[in-house]
Amino acid sequence: MEEVDKILIHALKQVGTDVSEEIDSVKQFSSELIVEAVVRCIRVIDPSLGSALATSLPPGMSARFRVGMSLAQACQDIGYKGEIGYQTFLYSSEPEIRALLMCLVEKLPRETTEASDQPTGKSVALQRAIATAIKAQLAVPWLPINCRLPLYSETQSPGALHSFHVQPLRLPHCTKGPGKKQLKGRPHTTHTAYMLCSFDLEIKDYQQDVLLPVTAQTFHHASVVASILEQHTAELSAAQEWDNEWNSQGLLSRLTPQEYRSRKLTRLQKRIVEQLRSNALPSPESAPGGPRSTSELRELLQAFRGSAPSDHILTKGTHFTHIKKFTFTQVKENTPSPLGISQEGDIQQEELASFKLQFQQLCSDVNQLTVLDELKQRVLGNSEKEEKMQVKKKTINLLPDPDNNMLKLQALVEASVKRVVSLATQWEKHRAPLINEHRRLKEICSNQDLESSRKLSEIKYLHDKIRVSTEEARKKEEIYKQLVIELENLPQDVSRSAYTQRILEIVSNIKKQKEEITKILSDTKDLQKEINNLTGKLDRTFAVTDELVFKDAKKDESVRKAYKYLAALHENCNQLIQTIEDTGTILREIRDLEEQIETENGNKTVANLERILDDYKAIRQENSVLAAKVREG
Template identity: 55%
Template structure:
């Protein structure tokens, strides 16, 4: 127990308990030291509980009882299963205090300032460093700007704060996710003409935000691609490069369809600049090659711009202006306001006409669509009627020679029927092997489909295993780094080898004791077997001897006396064996009683009784004092 007490005392000192150097075991703990140790441990384990408890034992007996009950309740709330009460702290015994302190030390977190259940890793270390820096800055009082030192200027001034502004960056890449390998021209551009990252920015302060945003975008894109590939790409049974190309082509087709729908062909109206640019843009995608007209519907900006170009083509209005020397500034302003109102009215009128024309164009477009539909329907009806007329004409031509024509038609029908039968027989000959081949191919395709599904599930399972293994490796790596940081933060004066040597010695002593106990148990079992064997042999020998002597005792008097002596000897031996067994039982009871006496002596029962009596007298005196004060008031 001495080694256990030393380790326990060292842990209590690390928790903040002021234990004197001369105290080397739990037996030497006083009541004040026990109260302080328990309160210090509670403050580290649960600050909300330990903050309301005092580690100094008060002089009054009633206050001592209250603090003892509070500590007992706090220990029970933490999950202590043993019996605990105020007597555990005020009238303590060595085994109970050792069990309680071991429980509290096991509940202590690894770091007294942090929760032990926090996740480990780089983020935790960064958070702790940020928290320490914030605490340090909060501990510094605020100082007016004129009284700040250079360090306070760095901590409390806002002159160094910069806005989080990002700018696009271009980084050299070996491959493109959609186009594959980078072309030689792009590589040459990256090698010779691409400026460094710091030279691509107009503001030096946006370097870090731009890099952070670029890194975040790449990480999010990689995560999205991985999730999409696992959910949809694996099911497509294509390689990642083929899947990227297919996705790029599908996006290209969708964009082209959308542009074709938004910009259909209209009449031969004159093109504006925006419409002309859009038609050229559509031409690059293969759309609008045969369309030379403008868009059917333009935006208000397009019409306004077209009107502006149209107005520029017309001759400008002749505005009569007076010389500056003869016209005052006020008259000039009024004339400009009048002209502005006239121009605004003209603009509103033109815009109304444009809106009216747009409505008419939409109505005419709908009417044209309806008429085109009716024309297509009429054309279909005309074609059907022409076909029916052609059939009827041929029938009318055959009517003059109806019998011969009927005979010819019958011959043609019979020959067609015979030919159909022959073709059916030939088709049946070809169909049977084709059907069999089809069934074989279908079975092979089904088996390949099952095999591909099985392999796909295996690939997904393998991906999950790889992800779990990577997460496990990352967690272990973070745990290893965290343990290294904690190892470096531990005090260097503690000799780990000494503790290790003590633990090894304790383990070796326990192993030796276990071997000795095993040896004693085996000797006891052997001795018990030997005793049982001798007892059985003795009973059998006595039974045989008793039978032989009893037969001869009927005829001989000397043999009869020998039989009596034999019975008396057997009875005396049985009594002697029983006496020896009773003696052993008594000796075991004596040893048990001695152990109980030692345990009761270690509990300091007499000392505790004397302390209880003295506390009882002090409590009676306090009650009498309080009663006298009450009567006086």
């Protein structure tokens, strides 16, 4: 039991129980220590159940009984099957407490049992106390300042609160890697590689010499943490969105991530260009009574266009609109002053002359384009008329001899029909293998599609598995680093071989005890078998002797006396055997009673009775005090 008690004490220390170094057995546990150990274990096993339990006994006896009953109920709720009550904690016995603590230690979580190998000391206890205090503070709900109680006002003081104000940050990013790998092995990209390298050097110099630290980029020091959290959250959400998009759409496109990104960028640029082109012209949506656009880009462009004067907007138009604009535009601004001709008037005259020249050139170009379009349309019309004329000419040539021409036409039609039939037969000969080949290729394509779908699902599964494995590897790496640090902090003077030798000795002692028990059981079986054989032999011998003597007892008086003596001897032997059996039974009962006496002595029955009497007296005294207070009131 010494080894079991050491293991229990070590496990109780790991859950935060304050067990002194002098205690090395469960027998030395006091009621206060038992209550603390049980409550600590319950808090680790079920925090919601153990948070309402106190780790110490109150001074009043009635409160002690209530605490004992609540602890007993909590142990039963956890799953303890033994007999338990308030007397288990107030008037404890060694076997009951050992069984209870063994059950609680077995129900501790795996992390707690694995943590039993960690070093113990004041620093570890302090760290655990700090962690417990932080968890308790985090569990307290936040309340406004006007609704806080005096208990929560200390942990939720307004002095440590700051508004969540975020400012954009410029963080240095590493630019090496992918670009250099793509340029390797291409001689014609030497200049591009040189430009990229110089650009990377410039970025590096900027980050080292010009870029401010993160703590200096915000206007207020309290905004640093909020800005960093916002920046990291945005990067993390962007990475998660990219993973989700790639797993859902990118894999289906069967493109590389770079090709998928470039195609997405091209589509976005094309969409922006289309929006810009469509918003370059005034649309009915921009009218005061028109419907509002649902596109954010369209609204933005409409806002920019609405803020500028209508005369300065570049719009598309026809040749007529341009002529109308240049012809009927009146000069509203920059007119010459009636006091004199300034230099600005000369500049306007020159610009007007240049505009007139450009306008004349545009008019001549438009006229040429119009003439060319008319010529193209006339050429097309002439070609159609020539075809119609050829048809009519052939028809007119056939009119003078209609019978012969009809026969010729019928012959041509029949020849055409025969030719079509022969071509159809030839086409059927070529069509059958082509159809078979088409079906075969279609089946191959469907099989390839199925195979590609299967491989795509396998790729998705592998991606998920890789992500899970990466997360597990990262967690195990963190656990490994923590265990390495703890191993370095462990005292080096403790030899592992000593513990191993002690374990081997315990195992060898258990083996010896098992062998001795097996030997005793075999000896007992042999002895019982021998007793049974002797008993059977004695019964058979008496039966034979009784039969022989009884035959001669009818004839001889001395033989009759010998028969009586034989019967008396047999009876005395039976009584002697019964006495021996009764003696063995009594000895076994004596040993059982001695064990019970030792158990009762271990249960500290006398001491518990004395404590019960003292508690009874204390309860009577408390009752008398309460009665006196009631009478006074």
